Amino acid sequence: MSDVKKVQKAMKGNHKAFQDLMEKEKVKLYKIAFMYVKNEEDALEVFQETVYRALISIKNLKEERYFSTWLARILINTALDHIKKKNRVVPMDRDLLENKVKPYITPEKEIDLLEAVMELDEKYKSVLVLRYYQDYAIKQIAEILECPEGTVKTNIHRGLILLRKTIKEDCINE
Template sequence: MDVEKRVKKAIKGNKREFEFLINLEKEKLYRIAFLYVKNQTDALEIVQDTVYKAFVSIHKLQEPAQFTAWIKKILIHCALDFLKKKQKVVFISNDLLEWIPDKAIEIDTQLDLMEAIDQLNGKYKSVIILKYYEDLPNKEIATIMDIPEGTVKSTLHRALQQLRVVLEGECANG
């Protein structure tokens, strides 16, 4: 059975199909949440909150084909809400390094990059994570963030400019 049919059944209240869909997405959801909070416990809490919110509102999903984008959108909102509530300093652990795609980059550079990404506002941070860590096309990012595709491009451009400024400043100070 294809995923879209399973989503339609989940929308109609089939709990097993919803569970199946969550099992398909759980690793991606965890990875995104972890990139926001850099902590396994907090990331799991965000994923749990996301699954709950998705479960109680799946009947509102209009387009079954958009399930993945829809649940990632919920996750991003949960992650940003979590960070607003916590408003804490996040220390980067060595566990984070396994999530960084380019293993050839030196550890110091990886840490600088993650620290720089953490300094971005929520919108910029989201677009960077979705584009470069989840490798999503701009169209899907637009759907997840509920903004036009052109806005994704300009937001990505501004986020990269801001990252360059932060990283150049760290290089000058380091």
């Protein structure tokens, strides 16, 4: 059964179809949540809250084909709500990061890059994580963040400039 058919069934109240869709999306969603909240416990909490919010509001989904981007948007909003609620800045624990990211990112320099990305302002971090760590297209990112494609492109460009400056400073300081 295609994903669009499953989404249609889920929208009509079929919990099995919704569960199948979530099973397919769970790893991607967890990775995005972890990028935002930076620890396993909070990432799982954000993921769980996202599933709940999606389940109760799936009947409001307008386009079945945008289920994945709709779900990612719910997750990002949930993660941002969680961060605001906790009202804290959590420094990235290098050991924990390496344990979670190691299968996906192995070289030491890429971990430093990830740390630099996570230190950026929220608008730059969001677009860079979605673009380069989750492989979303600019159009999809614009839909997820509910902003124009031009804004997404600008934020990616400015975020990359800030990253270059940060990495260049780190190289000079070492």
